[in-house]
Amino acid sequence: xxxxxxxxxxxxxxxxxxxxxxxxxxxxxxxxxxxxxxxxxxxxxxxxxxxxxxxxxxxxxxxxxxxxxxxxxxxxxxxxxxxxxxxxxxxxxxxxxxxxxxxxxxxxxxxxxxxxxxxxxxxxxxxxxxxxxxxxxxxxxxxxxxxxxxxxxxxxxxxxxxxxxxxxxxxxxxxxxxxxxxxxxxxxxxxxxxxxxxxxxxxxxxxxxxxxxxxxxxxxxxxxxxxxxxxxxxxxxxxxxxxxxxxxxxxxxxxxxxxxxxxxxxxxxxxxxxxxxxxxxxxxxxxxxxxxxxxxxxxxxxxxxxxxxxxxxxxxxxxxxxxxxxxxxxxxxxxxxxxxxxxxxxxxxxxxxxxxxxxxxxxxxxxxxxxxxxxxxxxxxxxxxxxxxxxxxxxxxxxxxxxxxxxxxxxxxxxxxxxxxxxxxxxxxxxxxxxxxxxxxxxxxxxx
Numbered sequence: 001x002x003x004x005x006x007x008x009x010x011x012x013x014x015x016x017x018x019x020x021x022x023x024x025x026x027x028x029x030x031x032x033x034x035x036x037x038x039x040x041x042x043x044x045x046x047x048x049x050x051x052x053x054x055x056x057x058x059x060x061x062x063x064x065x066x067x068x069x070x071x072x073x074x075x076x077x078x079x080x081x082x083x084x085x086x087x088x089x090x091x092x093x094x095x096x097x098x099x100x101x102x103x104x105x106x107x108x109x110x111x112x113x114x115x116x117x118x119x120x121x122x123x124x125x126x127x128x129x130x131x132x133x134x135x136x137x138x139x140x141x142x143x144x145x146x147x148x149x150x151x152x153x154x155x156x157x158x159x160x161x162x163x164x165x166x167x168x169x170x171x172x173x174x175x176x177x178x179x180x181x182x183x184x185x186x187x188x189x190x191x192x193x194x195x196x197x198x199x200x201x202x203x204x205x206x207x208x209x210x211x212x213x214x215x216x217x218x219x220x221x222x223x224x225x226x227x228x229x230x231x232x233x234x235x236x237x238x239x240x241x242x243x244x245x246x247x248x249x250x251x252x253x254x255x256x257x258x259x260x261x262x263x264x265x266x267x268x269x270x271x272x273x274x275x276x277x278x279x280x281x282x283x284x285x286x287x288x289x290x291x292x293x294x295x296x297x298x299x300x301x302x303x304x305x306x307x308x309x310x311x312x313x314x315x316x317x318x319x320x321x322x323x324x325x326x327x328x329x330x331x332x333x334x335x336x337x338x339x340x341x342x343x344x345x346x347x348x349x350x351x352x353x354x355x356x357x358x359x360x361x362x363x364x365x366x367x368x369x370x371x372x373x374x375x376x377x378x379x380x381x382x383x384x385x386x387x388x389x390x391x392x393x394x395x396x397x398x399x400x401x402x403x404x405x406x407x408x409x410x411x412x413x414x415x416x417x418x419x420x421x422x423x424x425x426x427x428x429x430x431x432x433x434x435x436x437x438x439x440x441x442x443x444x445x446x447x448x
Contacts, residue, residue, distance in 0.1 A: 044076060044128050044135045045069045051148050052323055053335040053342040053354070054120070060110045060148075064095060064137070065103055066126055074133075078126035080108040081142070084117035086349055090142065095124070119349045120148040138304060139281065146304075147323045149333065149346060154356035157400050162361035164388045168405045170441035174429070175202075175210040175223035178437035184228040186438050187216020188413065196412065199438035201242040201419035202431045210429070210440050213242040213252065220250060220272075223440070231272040236260075241416040243288045243295065249275065251295045253288040265297060265308050278308055287418050291326045298325075298418070329371045336381070338362050343369055343379060343396070355396050359383060367391065368421040372447065376402060378428065380421045382409070391421075393428055395447050403447055413438065 047065040054060060062082075068074035081090035091114075095106040106126075114120055123145040127134045138146055179188040179198060188198035201213040209224035215237050222229040233252065240254045248270030255263050263285040265278040280297060285306070287298035296305045305325045323346070324331035330347040341363060344354035355377070364382035372378050377396045382389060389411075395403040410432025411420065422429045428443040 044074065044126055044133055046126055046135050046137055048124070048137050050146055051335065052333055053344055054115070054148055054150050055154075055356075056116055056150060056152060058115070060115045060120070062108045062110065062122065062124070063098070063101075063105045064107070064124060064126065065105055068128075073130065074128040075130045076106060076126060077129050078106060078124055080122055080124045081145075082110055082114055082120060082122035084114050085119055086121060090122075095126075116150065118150050118351075120150075121145040122148070138299075149323075149344060149349075149351050151342060151344060151351060151354045151356065154342065154344075154354040155396070155398070155400055157355055157357040157394070157396065159357060159359040159361075159383075159392065162359065162383045162390070162392065163406070164385070164390055166406055167390060167408045168443065170430070171444045172442045173439055174442050175212060175221075175440040176437065177212065177214075177221060177223075177228070177439070180437075181217065183230060184221065186212060186214045186221065189216060195414045197239055197415075198413045199415065199431065199433060200239045201416045202422065202429075202440055203242055203244040204422050204424040204429060205244045206246050206248060208424070211242070211244055211250070212431070212438065212440065213240060215240050233266075233268055233272055234274050235266060236264075239414070239416055241287050241419050243290050245290050245295075251288050251290070253285060253297055255286045256283055263297070265295065267295075280306075280308065282306060286416065289325060292328065293326065296325060325370075327371050329374050332369050332371065332377070334366050334369050334379075336363060336366055341366065341379070341381060343377065345371070345377070353377075353398070355400075357394070361385065364389075365418065367418050368423060370423045372423070372426065372445070376447070378423050378445070380407075380428070391430075393421075393443070393445075395445055403445060405443060407443070408432070410434070410439075410441075 045067045049063055051060055062080055066076040078095040080093045083090045093108040095108050098105045098107045123141050124137045177184055177186045186199045188196055190196040199212050200215050203211050205211055209222045212221045214221050218235050218237050219230050219232045235252050236254050236259050238254055238257045240252050243251045250268045252266045262283055263280045267275040269275055282299040284299045285297040288295055293307055295308050297308050298305055305322050322331055324333035330345045330352060333344045333346055335342040339359050341357040345352045361383045364384050366381045368380040370378050379394045380391055382391055389409045391407040393405040393407055394401055412435055413433040420431050426445045426447055430441045432439055
């Protein structure tokens with residue numbers, strides 16, 4: 001099966017399929033080894049569950065899955081470097097093999113002096129003592145370490161057991177497109193062995209129009225006032241994410257594929273004319289969103305957002321990665337386990353507000369976490385059982401839940417990992433699909 005579509009019996013950790021019980025943190029950072037000149041292969045493949053948000057007194061054991069790339073043998077070793085706060089010296093903690101782990105994880109347990117730090121910064125340097133390859137996680141190392149924040153007094157939200165089938169009907173269906181190749185249709189990729197893929201992303205433009213990315217036909221479709229306008233885009237035609245800027249320009253993020261080894265961020269003006277193609281430095285980038293400073297991409301499924309340069313020609317990210325998406329009220333940082341979601345607003349190094357959401361029904365990926373205004377946050381996450389899946393939309397405020405909606409999954413066709421929801425004003429929009437076609441529904445939150 002291609003891509004990341006949810007299936008009963010597996011847990012999606014921000015789009016990555018993991019066995020139940022493999023970790024307690026919300027996001028996974030994946031890294032690639034750098035092999036020195038003359039060194040033998042193989043390189044190392046690394047996974048890491050990052051504790052982005054911690055509770056006081058909570059154990060902090062940093063775990064790294066280190067694997068040999070290819071069929072050859074390797075002998076991993078490594079060191080975690082950590083410090084309390086954003087300045088001062090990093091302390092070294094050698095990684096030890098956890099022989100009790102079923103997947104052979106390498107771990108470093110941090111002392112209480114770092115465990116209860118308001119901000120914990122750390123990175124790891126991993127190496128293959130046989131082949132000589134090395135990997136730094138995250139790639140920025142000491143210049144852009146992983147950041148983890150302490151939640152002292154989070155607002156508690158207990159969802160209890162989810163009731164499936166009691167979903168809220170949409171207020172309006174604002175866009176509908178049948179599968180096909182007609183002027184107002186969207187393309188569908190499908191064969192008996194793969195999940196159908198089509199209409200991989202969407203966004204709401206500055207004028208309130210709905211834009212659906214029709215990657216199969218290399219175009220976007222704009223739905224407004226009962227009319228559909230197609231705009232050709234010079235894209236590869238693979239599953240991709242899309243975001244629309246305030247001036248109407250369009251950004252399309254294409255993950256690495258057969259035509260390019262690294263993700264590409266393509267920008268177009270409102271008429272579809274190509275503006276720039278940016279080669280990203282993070283091979284895991286799979287989501288793009290607009291900020292006041294320009295586009296930012298999510299190293300998916302890692303928690304780090306990277307402001308992206310959009311000049312002509314191949315370029316790396318233009319700024320240090322951040323643990324959350326930058327908004328007008330601070331960074332939004334999320335951390336999810338199978339049954340708990342932690343969300344915080346962070347201003348610099350200070351957590352200004354946080355929520356701890358628990359659920360008796362397992363939680364899967366977080367589709368959206370975005371401020372509604374200076375005091376409230378909208379979160380959309382998936383909840384599931386072995387044979388059912390729905391979304392839960394929460395409006396969170398200083399006293400807890402302001403509003404809660406259950407929404408149908410509507411995910412017959414696969415999309416980009418976190419592209420199913422957008423927030424515009426006080427309305428929540430959902431991209432859905434059936435065997436007949438794709439559509440976008442609007443839910444008015446009614447919390448102005």
